[in-house]
Amino acid sequence: MFKKRQIDLVVISDIHLGTRGCRADELINYLRTIKPKKIxxxxxxxxxxxxxxxxxxxxxxxxxxxxxxxxxNGTKIYYLPGNHDEVLRKFNGYGMKNFKISNKAVLKLNGKKAWFFHGDVFDITMKYSKWVAKLGGIGYDFLIRLNFTVNRFREWRGKGKVSFSKYVKYKVKEAVKYVNQFEEIALGIARENNYDFVVCGHIHQPVIRDQIIKGKKITYLNSGDWIENLTSLEYNNDSWSLFEYDPNNFKNLKKERKSTIDKSTNELFESMLKNFKS
Structure with missing residues (x-):
């Protein structure tokens, strides 16, 4: 029998539910073996x-x-939309009990500031405007608006949205360059805003690494994805770790019990499905 692991904070991104590449069964196994205070x-x-x-x-x-x-069951969940679920950004600031939708989140972890966001807003920065990347303290909300405006203009001209993942797919040789640029932009803005941790998704590159910028150590973290890497970030006992799914560790996982969703949470679920279909 599996004993659920108590975890202070879990970060999951890029599940891509609704696509054939999504590894939902593996994610289900993982979720059934943890008991997080926050997600x-x-x-x-x-x-x-x-x-x-x-x-x-x-x-x-x-x-x-x-x-x-x-x-x-009391877990607090922050939903920070990305480019593939960006319709939820219109609900920025919406909260209900222990559930909140926001474009970004800033949490205090053992006295240190952690900045969480998806990362797709940097697609515009990297593809179009090198000068934007040099603006250090540029606001994340400004990047959201810039990303939205450029993509609307491209749609008006009959072109597709700017997508980092698509760019990497067709220009594989430049993938490493763009991943590095993505990380450097995130680290630079984090330093200008005095964050200790910057936590992203989007580029499907799970990692935890430290970098000294202007005399301050910044930790860059990426939660990876549940398409290929099957990874998440876990923060527990004042320390970060990268979880990597191994099927051998879940062979003895028994069939789950019936769901115990309360009425108000079930109403939230039905409301979300309605919005996705509209």
């Missing part, structure tokens, strides 16, 4: 870009149900 869903949880294809199997629905079970 940060750091973007691209539900792939609304692909939602119109009507592919949403039971295992994907079960992931949402398990997350709602966490809510019902």
């Amino acid at each position: 940060i869903l750091n973007g691209d949880i539900i792939d609304i870009w692909q939602f119109k294809k009507k592919y949403f199997p039971k295992s994907h629905l079960k992931v949402i149900r398990i997350l709602l079970d966490f809510l019902s």
